[in-house]
Amino acid sequence: MIDTAGKIEPPVRAEFELRDVAAAQFGEVERPLSAFERVWNQAWVRRAAIVAFLALAWEIYGRTLDNPLMFPPFWDVAQALWHDFVKGPLLSRMTTTLQVLILGYSAGLAIAAVFTTLAVSTRFGNDLLSTLTAMFNPLPAIALLPLALLWFGLGIPSLVFVIIHSVLWAVALNTHTGFKSVSETLRMAGQNFGLRGVAYVRKILIPAAFPSILAGLKIGWAFAWRTLIAAELVFGVSSRSGGLGWYIFENRNLLETANVFAGLLTVIVIGLFVEGVIFRAIEARTVRRWGMQR
């Protein structure tokens, strides 16, 4: 309606109040999902379906190509994997690699902890960490391998050195960023409870920054894993036992292509296991349970 001045006026309507709205009018309020929907809602089911599809495509392509030297079909690779795992050297190669990895990863974490502690407690430490991460984070760890070989010789110390380098900066950077982004309110609450020094870092800062710390651990793990396999490919066997990288390299030289694929599959499966089982379990128990991450 438009009044005399030309301004829009909404019409005045009668009031009403409803007593009871019959529940029957709503129809279906809640309905259970079908069995298929419930199964398909599980992320791992969908992922497993993708993996199965890829394996099938691989098998079909390998069979039609019929050139096991260049591209063996999936079934041959699976057999080679099984054989080398049970009777061959694959299991011992895998243990060697994992041992070196755990050694390097934990050393990297320990040094990262020292650096971040320095960085949160002093301004100089802060500048030190910022400068060092800016310098070394973009430097691929594998580029340090020639230097490491010169310093530490062929063997585990060289591998550990490059792994430390690949883990340290990623973890330190993420942890430090996490500490810096802890909200002012939470900091004040912690101080209000009388927390100071190490207790304050341990009980407030670390849990509050845990999403970032976990992200750092994941990135560090991925870097370490890649660097280690690459390093093993470059300088092969150390003392008597080689690692997974060496296994891949050795079988390529022997033209056992199915075994090369088996080695690669092992690398992938271990990567998936750590990411999908270990880190996922940590996430479910911590950051997702606390509502700090979806």
Next chain:
Amino acid sequence: MPDASRSAPPILKVDGVTLQYKTTEHLVTATYRVSFEVHRGDRFVLLGPSGCGKSTLLKGVGGFMTPVEGTMSLNGRIIDRPGPDRMMVFQEFDQLLPWKTVLQNVMFPMECAGKWRGAEAAERARHFIEKVNLTKFAEVYPHMLSGGMKQRVAIARAMAMEPDILLMDEPYAALDALTRRKMQEELLELWDDVRFTVLFVTHSIEEAIVVGSRILVLSPHPGRVKAELNCHQFGHTAQGGVEFQTLQRRIHDMLFAERIEAEAADAHD
């Protein structure tokens, strides 16, 4: 109410306090020579518009800021650092530790300060969680609670410590109007029950009169004391009453007098 001059000495004494803080570009004087005294059982309200330094003043009492002039003392001891004898309830909902359940959150300061431990702390925590009507949510993580519930947990956490004084920094400002009113009523019921001492910061005149027993009115830029008023006689039930509205009007005029004068001067031009 007993006569102040004959009762026990005040527990909190703020004497000529000037507080300053630095931004990236300025040195800001938040309060200038502010004095007041809080007695046991007071619901003491710091009221003023934004920029009057009321939150800064509360942070000073909390021990997060050191005055450049004047002194603040709690039970005769100079305040020089944060401590659990002055438990703070913040406006922000993220004051709860997200990695702890409601029960663990309430227990946490008791165990940090070593005042109560283990089963005793848990029992106290449950008692105060019940007082804020959250018994059903004791084992729940904070991210599953509504804003009002989070503030109730923060209040329970602070009260369970039996602090000498409870500091509340606009605790209900981020809540919707209905929840806010309910929370104000609950706070008054709790006070009736436990008789704690609280220093309460707000910018709402209505909230100040309802929640407070005494109001310190501050003027802005920098914060200076404008008046100290009694309002212990008013609660939610008095809200529509003439006296309530008179007091509300009086404070309103006090706070906005300068603007009205300025507007009046403009009108005369």
